[in-house]
Amino acid sequence: MATSSSNQITIILFCLLSTIIFNSSSLLMCNSMIIHCDEKDENTLLKFKHEVTDPSGVLSSWSSDEEKDCCQWRGVHCDNITHRVTELHLPCDTIQSDEILDKDDEKPHCLTGEFDMSSLFDLEFLSYLDLSNNDFKTIKYDFNSIHNNKTCNDSSNIHYLDLAYNYHLFSDYNNMLHQISHLLSSLQFLDLSGIDFYKETDWLQSLISLSSLSELHLDDCSLKDINPSLQYANLTSLKVLSLSSNDFSSILPSWLFNHSHISYIDLSENYLHGQLPQTLPKFHQSIESLCLYDNDLEGPIPDWLGQLDQLKALYLCYNNFDGQISTILKNLPSLLIELLLHSNFLTGTVSQKNFHLFSKLKNLGLGSEYLVFDFDTKWIPSFQLQILVLENFGPKFPSWIYTQSSLELLSILNSRASFEPLEKFWKFAAQLEVLVLQNNSINSDISNVLLDSKVVIMQLNNFSGSVPQVSPKVTHLELSYNNLSDISPFLCQKMKGKRNLETLFISDNALSGEIPNCLMNWTSLLQVDLRNNNLTGKIPHSIGSLSRLIFLSLEKNKLFEEIPLSLKDCKNLQYLILGGNAFSGTIPSWINQRIKILQLGSNQFSGNIPIEVCQFFSLKILDLSNNKLSGSIPNCLHNMTSMISPYASMDVLKILIPTKYSKRGFSFVYFRVVTKYMVLDFVHPICLVDLSSNDLSGTIPSELFMLTGLRSLNLSHNQLMGSISQHFSNLTLLESLDLSNNLFSGQIPQSMSGMSFLGALNLSCNNFEGKIPMGTQLESFTNLSYVGNSKLCGPPLTKLCPQDEKLPNEKQKREEEDDDDDSSEVRS
Structure with missing residues (x-):
């Protein structure tokens, strides 16, 4: 969302500026004196290095044998005057798409193993600790020793703690949040997203003691109880609260609306139900972003939203809200930049008259099956959108969309529009980074279309003909549930430049004939799903060229003969779904040990179940039925x-x-x-x-x-x-x-x-x-x-x-x- 993105940009710019200032001041000081970090801090860091596993050599510069002072080690920041370690920046690099798919996956390029975090508290002046997105399995704590340590008061110097997306961390501990909050009472930033806290039954009470906490991120943590009956949570400094993708299934909690200084709330992708309160919340003068999408909220959208003078982002889509769209839009603040209201039960007519005040809009989502679109064909909006989501409109295609030259993402769902003339639409779509067309009334042969968006998702549209060609820009192509008949021209197409396609989903179509032996052209592929078609013949030998392949589904086709030995070269394969064909021979003993789903049912495999299946340590589904x-x-x-x-x-x-x-x-x-x-x-x-x-x-x-x-x-x-x-x-x-x-x-x-x-x-x-x-x-x-x-x-x-x-x-x-x-x- 725009607000989140702008915050990230601000943080990045701040970090860059801080780095420049730090490097400049360090350079000046180096002219007059030699910097040496504290010997105790150096020994603590070396102990940490010894405890963890470092497959990519992230900590290779951490060595007492080198000339580098420990303040110059990677990720280590020291105070310019005292030379004591104040910050550790050791997040793993951005998730690599050919490695991480779920919480069980290893991150082979990241720090891993276990370490004794209590030893890090020997860094008496440590205020900033970022170990996010690594793969630490367990973390050892001796809270009693920390409390008894003579420097335990200094441990409260930690203001910033980010351990997010270390999926296995803390999973076997009870009351870990209570221990953290009790020990680090001066925390201002805490991000533990992606860590499984299913045992934390009283997580909110554990955090209330953090009176200095400004940002709290607990996304995707399997939290269940959001304390709906609690009237007030004493998080007096809280400005950012992100609790998305948890398992909350209650009404919205009262304490959420009783924080006068909060600016960002994200409770999206939960199971919250009930209505929004009808009384003005205490955050009405501070809230800038309210994200409640993908829940089960219902009832009217309250009028007090119009009194949120600072509100810039409102995400209420994918709920059960009702009410007249004209009344709702009339009450919203004109400063809005992001407004997503689609996939609700809003009624009435929406036209250009409802948007004359919203000149700052960048992201817009509208549409329900009870909503009528009535835009003037000559209307040119005062805004320029980056994201547009429209649902259930028709029979006319909104011509004002073509005026949005800054549009990057266009999603059109469940429409009854004709999209004519299609040539104009495909030309406009070429400017987009993301194109989503799902369940629309588009009956068209797309054999001659060239797709040029990075992400293309076009399901349930009744497209026919051959699979269209793509440019090198396309990385994700999803054409499932259409009526496409031929994949050969696509797979064997000639292309200028490097192919970057990673995802190819064309399930549930009418593809027929053999899979051509042209897969060597698509070595970038990570996921291939061609299930529920009429493909025949054998899997081509060139499948072995897809060394990055993780997911392969050819289920319910008419393929036969043995699984080719060349598939053994797909050493990253973790999902192999070949059921409902006529494959024969024995079940291969060379299948990748990292396999998670092996579906070979309803074929003609014979022989014994190979003993090698016992080496599939990550397997979740084993289907060898009907052979x-x-x-x-x-x-x-x-x-x-x-x-x-x-x-x-x-x-x-x-x-x-x-x-x-x-x-x-x-x-x-x-x-x-x-x-x-x-x-x-x-x-x-x-x-x-x-x-x-x-x-x-x-x-x-x-x-x-x-x-x-x-x-x-x-x-x-x-x-x-x-x-x-x-x-x-x-x-x-x-x-x-x-x-x-x-x-x-x-x-x-x-x-x-x-x-x-x-x-x-x-x-x-x-x-x-x-x-x-x-x-x-x-x-x-x-x-x-x-x-x-x-x-x-x-x-x-x-x-x-x-x-x-x-x-x-x-x-x-x-x-x-x-x-x-x-x-x-x-x-x-």
């Missing part, structure tokens, strides 16, 4: 350690979109899996093992019961035998279990009745015997879960167990005795 596999299930599945953690299924798998307009540069990718007898799309992929419909034999290895993060297990339609182990109950998070159509025997263990998350169960067509265990969970299933087991008895089956057959007779006998007693009383 011709034989042999036993490997007894080493417990080595797939990503399926052991109870939080394994919570990690969001994300694909990088390289644009400055995505909040953190990410776009979700949905993985399709079959569970609970349904086909579901997951943004948070569940941990799943599906080996059904093969010819597997033997027993279930006990090691499988160590995969305690499993949510779905399907072993149905095989030749498996033996009894069900009591250890099945270890899979406490299991939601779907299918063991049907095998040769299992023995009794169903009573321990399974405690599997409280189990929502789908199929044990039919086996040789189970005895009574179905009592327990709320197992009794909740119908007889369909147990049919085909002739020796099973008890509810929900109608067959009674031998031990239960006497119960009705005894009950009847007691009733008869009661009847006799009643008759005696009547006679008497």
Whole structure:
């Protein structure tokens, strides 16, 4: 957003200016004296270097053997007079798009390992610490020793602490925020975004003691409780509050509106509901940016927004707000630079009359299915937009869009406009950095279109013809859910200049024919999704040229033959989705050990399950169903350690979109899996093992019961035998279990009745015997879960167990005795 961007630019300029001033003053001082940093500080820094792992040599200049003084070491800043270390700047470089996709991923170029942060408090004058975006696994603390340290009062000198996006940091600690706030009471800036604080149940109370805190960033931290009943939070110095992408599911908290000095609030991408307060908040004279988009807020947009004299950015899109658009726009302050109101339930007519005061607008989002667009065809706005999002307009295309020569991002969704003449539109689109056309009424052959925007997302538009050509500028191309028929001209096109395409998504089209052997032209590709088409033939040998490839989906086509050995050269491949084809041969043993999703179901693979699958330490989904596999299930599945953690299924798998307009540069990718007898799309992929419909034999290895993060297990339609182990109950998070159509025997263990998350169960067509265990969970299933087991008895089956057959007779006998007693009383 503009406000955030301007703040970043200000910070960058300030840092550059500070660096120039610092270097100039240092140069002058070097003429008169030799600078030496404090020996104690130097030893502390060397201890830190020894504790961490530094794969890229970031700390290579940190050495007591070199002539460089420690104040000249990379990332170290010292006071010009005392020469004591005051600042440590060690953030990892910008996320590399071919490395980081989700929270489980390693960052091989960043600082990693573990370190004892309490040792850094020996830097008595340290005021600024930035270790953001590294990959520290754990951080050791001895808070008691810090408090008992004679310099513990000096530790409060730290005013700036940034540990953001060290995804594994603090994950095993309770009350860590309380410890930090108690120790660093003088903090002015705190950013712990991306660190999982799911155990922090009272995070706000922990931070209230930070009376000097000016900026707080806790985005994407799995926080759940935002204290909606709290009336006032004593964060008296707070100016910036960013809590986006958490799990808040309450009403908006009262304390949020009772801070008179706050200027920036971001609670976007949560699950907040209810209405905005109708009374004027205390921040009405200070607030500059209010971001509440992508929640479940509803009701009217209050009139007090017009009294926010300093408001420059208002993000309310993707909610359930209602009301007349003309009234809302009339009440908004004219200083607005960013206004996003689309994807709500606003009503009425919007025209040029509503915008005559908004000359400063740079970002605009409008549209709902109940909103009518009525702009004059000759209108030329007084503003020049950089971002424009329009929804549900038509039948006329707003001609004023063509007057926006500064436009960089254009998103048109769910429109009924014709876009005619298309030649004019494509020419205008060439100036854009980001073009989004989704679910519009554009029936057009785009074979001869040349796309020239960095990011192109054009889904659900009924485009036909060949996949259009792209310029070297394009990095992200998404054309899914159209009617495109030929990909060969695109893949084999000649191009002047280096190709930079990283993302190619053309799923759910009508692509046919073979994939041409031209992939060597696209070595920049990171993600390829061609699922749900009519492609035939084999995967071309040139697939091995895509050494950067991370994500490959060719699911549900008509591809055949073996997976080419050249795919082994795709050493970064982490998502391989090839289900629903006619691939044959054995499952390759050379698949990358970093694989996270392996979907090879509904093919013609034969042979055994390779023992190498046990080396897939990061695997979350293993789908080998509906093939011709034989042999036993490997007894080493417990080595797939990503399926052991109870939080394994919570990690969001994300694909990088390289644009400055995505909040953190990410776009979700949905993985399709079959569970609970349904086909579901997951943004948070569940941990799943599906080996059904093969010819597997033997027993279930006990090691499988160590995969305690499993949510779905399907072993149905095989030749498996033996009894069900009591250890099945270890899979406490299991939601779907299918063991049907095998040769299992023995009794169903009573321990399974405690599997409280189990929502789908199929044990039919086996040789189970005895009574179905009592327990709320197992009794909740119908007889369909147990049919085909002739020796099973008890509810929900109608067959009674031998031990239960006497119960009705005894009950009847007691009733008869009661009847006799009643008759005696009547006679008497």
